[in-house]
Amino acid sequence: MRRFWIVAFVLLAFAVWGASRIIALPTFRATSIGVFGLSNDSHVSRADVLSRAAIDARGNVWLLDRGAIERRIEAIPYVATAHVGVRPPAAVTLDVRERTIDGCVRDGAGRIATIDADRRVLAERCDGPSAPLYELHAPLDARAGTYVQNSELIALQNDRRVLAAGDSYRSFAHDAFGELEATLRDGIVVKFGDDDDLDRKQRLVGPILAQVGGERRPIGALDLRAPATPVVEYRPEFGALKPVHPHPLNKL
Numbered sequence: 001m002r003r004f005w006i007v008a009f010v011l012l013a014f015a016v017w018g019a020s021r022i023i024a025l026p027t028f029r030a031t032s033i034g035v036f037g038l039s040n041d042s043h044v045s046r047a048d049v050l051s052r053a054a055i056d057a058r059g060n061v062w063l064l065d066r067g068a069i070e071r072r073i074e075a076i077p078y079v080a081t082a083h084v085g086v087r088p089p090a091a092v093t094l095d096v097r098e099r100t101i102d103g104c105v106r107d108g109a110g111r112i113a114t115i116d117a118d119r120r121v122l123a124e125r126c127d128g129p130s131a132p133l134y135e136l137h138a139p140l141d142a143r144a145g146t147y148v149q150n151s152e153l154i155a156l157q158n159d160r161r162v163l164a165a166g167d168s169y170r171s172f173a174h175d176a177f178g179e180l181e182a183t184l185r186d187g188i189v190v191k192f193g194d195d196d197d198l199d200r201k202q203r204l205v206g207p208i209l210a211q212v213g214g215e216r217r218p219i220g221a222l223d224l225r226a227p228a229t230p231v232v233e234y235r236p237e238f239g240a241l242k243p244v245h246p247h248p249l250n251k252l
Contacts, residue, residue: 030061030092037096043078043127049094052076053084061090069094077122077145101128103160105153109139117157119148132160135173155195156180162198179225193225201227208232 033055035046052072055064066084073082078099085093099116104126106112114123114131121142126133134156142148156172159180163169169182169190180192188209192201201224208222212232223231 029059029090030055030057031090033092033094035094035096038098042098043122044076044096044098048076049073049079049082049096053094055092061086061092064092075145077120101131102157103132103134104128105134105136105140105142105148107136107138107140107142111140111142113140113142113144113148115142115148115153119150119153119157121146121148132167132169133171135171137174159192159195159198162195163202188219189221191221191223191225197227204230 033050033053035049038044038046038049052075053069054072055061055069064084064086069084070082073079073094073096079096080099081097083095085095087093099120099122101122102115102117104112104114111124112126113121114125114127115121115134121144124142124144134153136150136152136156138150138152140148140150152174156174159182160169160172163182168184170185171183173181173183175181175191179194180198182190182192184190190205192198204224204227205222208230209219212219217234217236219232220235221233223233
C-alpha cells in the first residue's frame with residue numbers, strides 16, 4: 001500500500017505539472033478581444049469597455065473570471081448588460097448593451113443629470129438635447145452610476161408615459177401644490193392638475209390649440225385642471241402672463 005501511494009503521488013504531481021504547462025501555452029492566450037453591441041453614436045467607447053474588462057493578455061482565456069469581467073463593464077454608467085464569451089482557440093468576445101436615455105433631471109439645487117427609465121444616472125450632465133427635462137424641487141445625490149430613488153421623479157416619469165403625446169413636451173414639473181405642469185416644445189405650459197383622468201385631459205390639448213391658434217395673441221398656458229371648463233392664458237407683449245380667464249371652449 002505504501003508503494004502504491006508513492007506511485008499515486010508521483011502520478012498526481014506529474015499531472016499537475018502537465019496541466020500547468022498546458023495552461024501556460026501561448027495557444028490559449030487571447031488572440032483577439034472583440035467588442036460588440038456599440039454603434040458610432042454610443043456614449044460608451046470600445047476603449048472604455050476594454051479598460052474596464054482588464055483582461056490579462058498573457059493569461060489563459062478559458063480560465064477568465066467572466067462574472068467579474070461582466071460586473072466591471074456593467075459598472076460603466078451607460079452599460080445595461082455585458083456578456084463575456086470565448087471562441088476556440090482563444091478569441092474573447094465582449095457583447096455590450098447600452099442603456100437608453102429617458103430624460104434629464106434638474107434638481108432643486110440646479111444640478112443636472114441624465115437618467116434612463118430605471119432612474120440610473122448615466123451622466124452628471126444632460127446628454128439628450130431633445131430628451132424631456134424633469135424639474136424637481138428637492139436636491140439629489142445623483143452621482144453617475146447610482147440610482148435615483150425620488151418619489152417626485154417617479155411620479156413625473158409615470159405621468160409622461162400616460163400622456164399619449166409625451167414626446168410633444170419638453171419638460172415636466174410639479175407646481176407648489178404638487179400638481180402636474182408640462183411644457184410643450186413651443187413653450188406653451190399645460191396645467192394638468194392632479195393625475196386623475198390625465199389621458200382625457202391630454203386629448204383636449206390638440207383641439208383647444210387648433211381652435212384658438214389663429215388668434216393674434218400667442219398662447220402662454222392652457223389650464224386643464226377643470227377639464228369641463230378649460231382656460232387659455234395669453235402672453236402679453238411685455239411682462240408676465242395676464243390673469244387667467246376662461247375661453248369659450250365648452251363645445252370641446
